[in-house]
Amino acid sequence: MSQAEVSITGEPVSAAVCRFTVDRPVYPEKSFAFMSKEAAAGSPLAERLFAVDGVSRVVVSHDQITVNKTAQVEWPVIGKLIGAAIREHLASGDAAVSDEAWGNVPSSDEIKEQVQQVLDSEVNPSIADHGGVVRLINVEENTVFIQMGGGCQGCGQADVTLKFGIENSIRAAIPGVGAILDVTDHAAGRNPYYTPSKK
Amino acid sequence: MPRVLLLIPTSTYRTEAFLSAAGKMDVDVTVASEHPNALARLNPAALLTLSFAEPARAAQQAVDFASTYPVDAVIAVDDQVTCVGAAICQALALRHNSLTAVQAAGDKYRTRQLFQAAGLVTPRFQKIAFDDEIPTLARDVDYPCVVKPLGLSGSKGVIRANNEMEFAASVQRLRQIVELENLSSPKDENCRAMNRSFLVEEFVSGPEIALEAILRRGELRVLALFDKPDAMDGPFFEETIYLTPSRLPGPVQEQVAGCTQAAVKAIGLTEGAIHAELRLPATGPVMIEVNPRSIGGRCSRSLHFEDQETLEEIIIRQSLDDDYESPVADVQPSGVMMIPVPSAGVLREIRGVARAEAVTGIDAVHISAHVGQKLVPLPEGSAYPGFLFARAATLDAVEAALRASHAELKFVIEPAAE
Numbered sequence: 001m002s003q004a005e006v007s008i009t010g011e012p013v014s015a016a017v018c019r020f021t022v023d024r025p026v027y028p029e030k031s032f033a034f035m036s037k038e039a040a041a042g043s044p045l046a047e048r049l050f051a052v053d054g055v056s057r058v059v060v061s062h063d064q065i066t067v068n069k070t071a072q073v074e075w076p077v078i079g080k081l082i083g084a085a086i087r088e089h090l091a092s093g094d095a096a097v098s099d100e101a102w103g104n105v106p107s108s109d110e111i112k113e114q115v116q117q118v119l120d121s122e123v124n125p126s127i128a129d130h131g132g133v134v135r136l137i138n139v140e141e142n143t144v145f146i147q148m149g150g151g152c153q154g155c156g157q158a159d160v161t162l163k164f165g166i167e168n169s170i171r172a173a174i175p176g177v178g179a180i181l182d183v184t185d186h187a188a189g190r191n192p193y194y195t196p197s198k199k
Numbered sequence: 200m201p202r203v204l205l206l207i208p209t210s211t212y213r214t215e216a217f218l219s220a221a222g223k224m225d226v227d228v229t230v231a232s233e234h235p236n237a238l239a240r241l242n243p244a245a246l247l248t249l250s251f252a253e254p255a256r257a258a259q260q261a262v263d264f265a266s267t268y269p270v271d272a273v274i275a276v277d278d279q280v281t282c283v284g285a286a287i288c289q290a291l292a293l294r295h296n297s298l299t300a301v302q303a304a305g306d307k308y309r310t311r312q313l314f315q316a317a318g319l320v321t322p323r324f325q326k327i328a329f330d331d332e333i334p335t336l337a338r339d340v341d342y343p344c345v346v347k348p349l350g351l352s353g354s355k356g357v358i359r360a361n362n363e364m365e366f367a368a369s370v371q372r373l374r375q376i377v378e379l380e381n382l383s384s385p386k387d388e389n390c391r392a393m394n395r396s397f398l399v400e401e402f403v404s405g406p407e408i409a410l411e412a413i414l415r416r417g418e419l420r421v422l423a424l425f426d427k428p429d430a431m432d433g434p435f436f437e438e439t440i441y442l443t444p445s446r447l448p449g450p451v452q453e454q455v456a457g458c459t460q461a462a463v464k465a466i467g468l469t470e471g472a473i474h475a476e477l478r479l480p481a482t483g484p485v486m487i488e489v490n491p492r493s494i495g496g497r498c499s500r501s502l503h504f505e506d507q508e509t510l511e512e513i514i515i516r517q518s519l520d521d522d523y524e525s526p527v528a529d530v531q532p533s534g535v536m537m538i539p540v541p542s543a544g545v546l547r548e549i550r551g552v553a554r555a556e557a558v559t560g561i562d563a564v565h566i567s568a569h570v571g572q573k574l575v576p577l578p579e580g581s582a583y584p585g586f587l588f589a590r591a592a593t594l595d596a597v598e599a600a601l602r603a604s605h606a607e608l609k610f611v612i613e614p615a616a617e
Contacts, residue, residue, distance in 0.1 A: 016225060056225055127238065168241065
């Protein structure tokens with residue numbers, strides 16, 4: 001495969017984050033998050049990207065690579081280096097994520113069981129005080145789908161509870177979990193614990 | 200990684216925007232609220248409870264927290280927590296507005312005094328105690344006037360009166376609003392003292408505008424100027440449509456910025472987000488109020504900046520980096536409509552959301568009220584049932600899209616039993 005043929009589009013998500021979309025799958029139908037340079041060891045694509053000075057986080061998902069950078073470097077500078085690293089990786093034919101890294105991810109059935117355990121033992125007993133409940137809807141690969149009900153559905157603080165309570169507990173208990181997606185229809189909540197009321 | 204302490208009241212609309220912004224940055228985040236999060240014990244580094252009604256106590260709680268989890272910046276996301284934010288920053292020796300300045304900005308009478316002392320154009324004003332002889336005082340008031348609570352925000356309790364009879368009725372209504380407010384949540388002595396009096400000021404005619412800015416070492420950088428195309432002549436002052444960039448001529452915009460710079464200087468504000476409301480009579484800009492926080496509700500979504508940064512990202516970055524240069528606002532016209540409460544009662548159904556979303560130019564329709572929620576219009580209420588967002592090639596098209604989208608919505612409200 002010629003590196004020059006590979007088309008990569010960079011789309012800024014924010015000042016610190018840029019999403020690179022490649023014209024072909026990089027990690028077909030799968031996603032994996034590398035939260036640090038250490039976590040990238042053994043995974044060739046992530047190793048190449050973390051070798052670029054200033055890259056602080058890498059998420060690979062099918063044909064997209066989302067990169068976080070530190071404040072000390074500028075996108076026009078490292079964007080080109082990231083593009084070159086992606087092209088070099090595709091030309092090498094290496095796997096994006098090492099078998100070992102992926103092998104450490106529990107199966108979806110194992111994740112399902114462990115997430116349910118976290119919800120039953122830690123999360124739901126606590127949010128029951130607010131009339132809330134969190135249900136596990138499904139696990140696909142390592143992506144977890146949850147739904148919030150009762151006082152959590154439509155609650156003005158549901159984002160806080162999800163990000164800093166539920167996500168945190170699940171990730172601490174089950175390393176290797178990918179995205180945790182809230183599929184709640186919050187607009188349909190009938191009895192949210194907190195309702196925004198301040199103009 | 201630096202740690203940002205976000206002061207997020209449980210009743211704010213701003214949670215999602217600030218969490219989303221922080222999530223895109225390499226920062227550790229701690230969310231502090233006035234009530235404990237149900238999962239606080241599972242993540243004590245990220246979920247904190249502070250006594251928002253008692254700034255000194257909250258500051259001590261934050262100092263205790265910071266001894267384990269050092270804090271690099273504190274951001275007050277709403278009016279309710281600006282004083283707490285200043286007190287915490289003072290206790291942690293972080294760059295911030297002084298507590299005195301923030302307290303002055305939250306007191307409409309003190310604000311007026313400071314504007315007057317600084318030579319700013321200010322409507323005639325006076326402070327009156329609710330226990331004063333209102334019918335007698337009514338004879339000495341110039342009409343039309345506006346009665347205002349000293350400490351509430353978001354137009355809550357603000358009522359225009361055109362004569363003595365309306366004045367007496369307005370004061371009685373405001374008194375009930377303030378008494379209910381006193382009962383609704385704990386108040387410190389400063390707040391209770393403010394709620395024993397109210398402000399009467401001359402009604403300033405002319406269009407109203409809103410300015411969004413950021414302060415660094417007292418220097419104002421304007422991020423956006425919003426036109427409010429709907430006349431705000433009372434008797435209540437409900438916000439509806441905000442459009443940006445402003446249609447005002449450049450020299451007038453410069454006057455507005457100059458007036459705001461003078462106003463923040465008069466109050467003593469020096470750092471962080473600023474939201475100002477001004478009137479534009481023929482004689483030039485008149486500052487109505489300036490607050491040390493960003494735009495309320497979900498309205499910040501109508502602002503677009505280069506590099507896809509959001510207003511909340513700008514605020515967080517600026518709080519962490521003294522030399523941060525905020526990006527320039529997008530020039531493409533955009534706008535937001537804060538959906539007015541159609542009538543008092545219990546919301547039973549919302550119809551037409553899909554049609555409202557389908558209007559050309561509409562970016563998003565966000566309904567924040569839930570079925571079963573009691574809706575209370577101004578001047579007693581303080582919540583919007585939702586927000587409409589639009590972007591288009593022209594400001595006229597944005598405004599037309601917002602009005603067309605609003606016309607598609609139907610709120611079915613059952614009058615509340617007394």
